[in-house]
Amino acid sequence: MARSKTMDASAKKRRAKETEKKIQRLAERVVAQIKKEANPEVKIPIRALSNVQFNERKRLIELGDREQSREFFNVSMAKKFMQTFLVASAVKEHLLESGKTTSIRDLYYMTKHTIRGSKENTFDDQKESDPVIEDLEVSLDSLREELHLFAAKRGSMVGPMVIVDAGDEIDLSRMGSGGWSIPSITEDYVIQFKKTSAKYILLVEKEAVWHRLNEDKFWRKHSCMLVTGNGQATRGVRRLLQRLAHELKLPLYVLVDNDPWGLYIYSVVKQGSISLAYESMRMAVPDARFIGLRTSDFKKFGLRDDVKIALNKEDEARAKQMLAYPWFAKKQWQKEIKEMLKEKFKMEIEALSNKDISFVTDVYIPQKIKRGDYLV
Amino acid sequence: MARSKTMDASAKKRRAKETEKKIQRLAERVVAQIKKEANPEVKIPIRALSNVQFNERKRLIELGDREQSREFFNVSMAKKFMQTFLVASAVKEHLLESGKTTSIRDLYYMTKHTIRGSKENTFDDQKESDPVIEDLEVSLDSLREELHLFAAKRGSMVGPMVIVDAGDEIDLSRMGSGGWSIPSITEDYVIQFKKTSAKYILLVEKEAVWHRLNEDKFWRKHSCMLVTGNGQATRGVRRLLQRLAHELKLPLYVLVDNDPWGLYIYSVVKQGSISLAYESMRMAVPDARFIGLRTSDFKKFGLRDDVKIALNKEDEARAKQMLAYPWFAKKQWQKEIKEMLKEKFKMEIEALSNKDISFVTDVYIPQKIKRGDYLV
Numbered sequence: 001m002a003r004s005k006t007m008d009a010s011a012k013k014r015r016a017k018e019t020e021k022k023i024q025r026l027a028e029r030v031v032a033q034i035k036k037e038a039n040p041e042v043k044i045p046i047r048a049l050s051n052v053q054f055n056e057r058k059r060l061i062e063l064g065d066r067e068q069s070r071e072f073f074n075v076s077m078a079k080k081f082m083q084t085f086l087v088a089s090a091v092k093e094h095l096l097e098s099g100k101t102t103s104i105r106d107l108y109y110m111t112k113h114t115i116r117g118s119k120e121n122t123f124d125d126q127k128e129s130d131p132v133i134e135d136l137e138v139s140l141d142s143l144r145e146e147l148h149l150f151a152a153k154r155g156s157m158v159g160p161m162v163i164v165d166a167g168d169e170i171d172l173s174r175m176g177s178g179g180w181s182i183p184s185i186t187e188d189y190v191i192q193f194k195k196t197s198a199k200y201i202l203l204v205e206k207e208a209v210w211h212r213l214n215e216d217k218f219w220r221k222h223s224c225m226l227v228t229g230n231g232q233a234t235r236g237v238r239r240l241l242q243r244l245a246h247e248l249k250l251p252l253y254v255l256v257d258n259d260p261w262g263l264y265i266y267s268v269v270k271q272g273s274i275s276l277a278y279e280s281m282r283m284a285v286p287d288a289r290f291i292g293l294r295t296s297d298f299k300k301f302g303l304r305d306d307v308k309i310a311l312n313k314e315d316e317a318r319a320k321q322m323l324a325y326p327w328f329a330k331k332q333w334q335k336e337i338k339e340m341l342k343e344k345f346k347m348e349i350e351a352l353s354n355k356d357i358s359f360v361t362d363v364y365i366p367q368k369i370k371r372g373d374y375l376v
Numbered sequence: 377m378a379r380s381k382t383m384d385a386s387a388k389k390r391r392a393k394e395t396e397k398k399i400q401r402l403a404e405r406v407v408a409q410i411k412k413e414a415n416p417e418v419k420i421p422i423r424a425l426s427n428v429q430f431n432e433r434k435r436l437i438e439l440g441d442r443e444q445s446r447e448f449f450n451v452s453m454a455k456k457f458m459q460t461f462l463v464a465s466a467v468k469e470h471l472l473e474s475g476k477t478t479s480i481r482d483l484y485y486m487t488k489h490t491i492r493g494s495k496e497n498t499f500d501d502q503k504e505s506d507p508v509i510e511d512l513e514v515s516l517d518s519l520r521e522e523l524h525l526f527a528a529k530r531g532s533m534v535g536p537m538v539i540v541d542a543g544d545e546i547d548l549s550r551m552g553s554g555g556w557s558i559p560s561i562t563e564d565y566v567i568q569f570k571k572t573s574a575k576y577i578l579l580v581e582k583e584a585v586w587h588r589l590n591e592d593k594f595w596r597k598h599s600c601m602l603v604t605g606n607g608q609a610t611r612g613v614r615r616l617l618q619r620l621a622h623e624l625k626l627p628l629y630v631l632v633d634n635d636p637w638g639l640y641i642y643s644v645v646k647q648g649s650i651s652l653a654y655e656s657m658r659m660a661v662p663d664a665r666f667i668g669l670r671t672s673d674f675k676k677f678g679l680r681d682d683v684k685i686a687l688n689k690e691d692e693a694r695a696k697q698m699l700a701y702p703w704f705a706k707k708q709w710q711k712e713i714k715e716m717l718k719e720k721f722k723m724e725i726e727a728l729s730n731k732d733i734s735f736v737t738d739v740y741i742p743q744k745i746k747r748g749d750y751l752v
Binding site for chain 1: 470471474482485542543552555558587726727
């Protein structure tokens with residue numbers, strides 16, 4: 001198979017250059033303040049529930065425009081001010097300029113040292129450096145991935161598609177039982193979609209269900225991209241889904257358990273999360289279609305009582321919380337969540353195996369998709 | 377690339393047939409007992425610390441030969457007896473005969489039902505079915521994977537090797553940034569090694585370190601297979617490592633954190649674990665070489681004080697426990713563990729990034745391997 005190293009490398013370099021410039025500008029603004037003998041400060045958008053809203057038109061959760069100021073001459077802010085520039089400079093010098101990417105843990109070690117002539121550490125704990133990274137992301141309007149930082153990798157994909165991953169052409173229809181491991185950074189300078197005959201994307205919450213569908217070669221029969229996030233989808237998986245949905249105009253179906261956690265997984269894929277509201281724009285897929293499992297499926301598919309699991313207190317509290325979210329305000333969602341609360345049970349996708357091991361492959365998914373039996 | 381579906385499929389079928397026969401014999405023995413009007417029973421090797429030993433010659437942890445009897449006419453055993461055959465029959469009929477594999481969670485649902493005319497469930501919780509699966513494994517002398525059951529998938533591999541995975545030929549030197557996702561079942565009827573120029577295998581505990589090494593194309597420069605288990609290696613990863621080490625006669629190097637947990641990860645890869653002693657034989661790699669961060673590396677590589685993390689009480693207790701294990705009885709291990717306890721600190725691999733982001737790639741690993749600076 002062919003390689004396309006050069007194109008890939010130059011796109012990566014170009015993108016890195018842009019981010020470098022943003023950091024440069026951030027620093028230059030502070031230098032200018034110093035020259036004017038003003039108190040150096042950085043403006044940082046506030047990342048808190050109070051500054052988050054659901055944008056009805058775009059149908060996603062986004063950050064408002066309230067900012068906080070981080071000042072150098074301020075006893076409570078001086079350390080954080082220093083940390084912000086320490087992280088920014090490490091990102092620029094050690095990552096962007098060298099074209100390398102690394103983990104947020106690694107960055108913590110890279111920037112940790114004892115300040116000369118003192119016993120004070122720049123960072124005592126990764127808990128201090130992680131929020132500084134998020135501050136930088138929002139201040140620069142650059143995703144973590146554009147700062148060449150990644151979180152843990154999780155999730156797999158197979159299907160009728162050829163992609164290029166870091167210069168290597170990979171045929172995702174020939175990935176055996178393991179599948180292609182979705183990397184943490186799925187930006188277009190790393191991953192390019194070459195050609196595909198896929199008609200839709202199917203995201204399944206659970207890896208075991210993904211395995212079942214892969215073994216049954218569901219994706220071949222139904223021409224779809226089969227993705228699992230192994231639970232909550234990582235940033236890498238979410239970004240990949242959005243790129244697949246937008247660039248290739250593929251509908252996205254989401255298959256999760258019938259419980260509040262499943263609803264939450266779906267909702268984050270659909271409109272983003274509160275804690276990462278600043279990145280919804282580039283991760284959310286507002287048209288994502290929910291294909292279940294639903295409370296009504298218990299009767300619809302004639303499931304047996306012994307697959308019911310009683311809702312616990314936490315489930316109930318979570319479900320009630322969801323009833324209040326504006327993104328679940330639509331009639332069908334209110335009905336769905338209320339039904340779960342009324343019936344007082346949850347079910348796992350694996351419950352379908354109670355009927356037959358391949359029931360999910362042969363009956364459940366094809367029927368839901370064919371009949372347009374989904375919620376949005 | 378070519379496909380080798382047929383060979384693969386027939387090997388899988390043959391293996392499944394063998395396991396089916398074992399289940400058949402288990403059942404026939406019970407039928408014979410019934411005909412003789414004896415109390416039907418199954419002999420199950422005891423899976424407990426009391427029946428586990430370290431085999432000095434084979435250098436692995438193995439199960440002793442003490443057995444327990446599970447009887448039908450015994451109030452405390454009747455339910456478990458029934459469960460054992462329920463699982464065995466589901467495995468035979470729904471998995472082995474159809475050539476399908478599934479998760480242990482799925483099997484729980486497949487075998488869960490309310491017993492007719494009663495309110496009694498065959499299983500109330502997966503906690504009941506999981507041990508029954510292990511009982512079957514030891515009784516039949518068949519690994520879980522041979523029963524067509526899998527646990528969660530985790531871990532990735534890249535390197536100069538072409539493999540066949542479920543009939544698909546995959547070039548592991550062209551896997552981009554994500555790598556090949558190691559499946560849960562890595563038996564030879566699923567995964568075959570075709571050709572390779574690898575000289576050794578490098579297992580790294582941490583995915584972030586694997587990513588660093590993959591991005592630096594360490595495996596290409598040093599001709600090695602680069603594997604991560606994302607923490608504790610799964611059964612699939614361990615089986616794969618053993619097959620690579622034995623079938624291809626490749627030495628295995630293990631890179632872990634400098635802490636008792638890192639030592640534990642290494643020791644499980646090397647000689648197996650107490651809880652899964654019955655499978656060490658087919659998972660352990662007694663010659664595995666420890667190149668994992670050591671207390672002495674702090675001085676050797678001139679690391680800075682701020683990468684030291686104080687041992688906590690749990691670390692100390694774990695380290696002391698390890699001192700007592702017969703597989704760490706060798707002088708070099710006693711010295712290593714005692715040094716950790718004496719110096720009272722642990723370090724993560726990422727500590728090396730404190731020197732330089734690619735220090736682990738450019739200096740640490742090549743130097744350790746070149747100088748034979750490892751422990752076994």
